Amino acid sequence: xxxxxxxxxxxxxxxxxxxxxxxxxxxxxxxxxxxxxxxxxxxxxxxxxxxxxxxxxxxxxxxxxxxxxxxxxxxxxxxxxxxxxxxxxxxxxxxxxxxxxxxxxxxxxxxxxxxxxxxxxxxxxxxxxxxxxxxxxxxxxxxxxxxxxxxxxxxxxxxxxxxxxxxxxxxxxxxxxxxxxxxxxxxxxxxxxxxxxxxxxxxxxxxxxxxxx
Numbered sequence: 001x002x003x004x005x006x007x008x009x010x011x012x013x014x015x016x017x018x019x020x021x022x023x024x025x026x027x028x029x030x031x032x033x034x035x036x037x038x039x040x041x042x043x044x045x046x047x048x049x050x051x052x053x054x055x056x057x058x059x060x061x062x063x064x065x066x067x068x069x070x071x072x073x074x075x076x077x078x079x080x081x082x083x084x085x086x087x088x089x090x091x092x093x094x095x096x097x098x099x100x101x102x103x104x105x106x107x108x109x110x111x112x113x114x115x116x117x118x119x120x121x122x123x124x125x126x127x128x129x130x131x132x133x134x135x136x137x138x139x140x141x142x143x144x145x146x147x148x149x150x151x152x153x154x155x156x157x158x159x160x161x162x163x164x165x166x167x168x169x170x171x172x173x174x175x176x177x178x179x180x181x182x183x184x185x186x187x188x189x190x191x192x193x194x195x196x197x198x199x200x201x202x203x204x205x206x207x208x209x210x211x212x213x
Contacts, residue, residue, distance in 0.1 A: 040066035121148025151183035
């Protein structure tokens with residue numbers, strides 16, 4: 001009775017790791033803005049799992065938007081950050097603010113099993129950044145789904161940042177993602193047994209880590 005649960009958990013974690021975003025900015029343009037500000041506009045592409053646990057990826061645009069004083073370095077933002085803004089100055093050691101992400105819908109037909117439909121979700125919450133230096137950042141986010149999975153989820157990550165102030169930014173670092181019981185049950189649970197698939201019992205995972213990468 002335990003083997004089906006073990007197989008499902010491994011599959012869920014493998015699918016969750018795919019959630020880590022990969023972004024490659026295609027182009028960016030800096031323009032002098034009235035009032036002594038520099039506006040950065042650009043567009044790139046990112047690939048991501050269509051929904052948590054999916055075995056296929058989608059591609060979506062990755063907007064690049066920035067506003068800074070002339071001479072200030074390009075602000076760093078990772079592709080997997082929630083959209084938002086900091087309430088304090090860009091170079092503050094500690095910063096915080098709102099964070100928003102979007103999660104596409106999941107239909108039972110996408111999975112091929114009676115796991116339930118999940119509607120399009122707006123994940124709303126906040127973030128805290130700790131910036132010990134211009135080349136290192138720690139970021140934590142906590143969000144709650146609205147209109148879809150209605151669950152709590154969070155992420156914690158660190159970035160080692162290499163930059164030329166006005167031309168490029170490169171970063172690399174670890175990520176950990178967490179979901180509460182409702183989140184994991186929604187995307188990785190099995191509400192009914194599927195004997196024909198070798199899963200003779202329902203599966204209700206608890207809250208915990210969903211991805212490490």
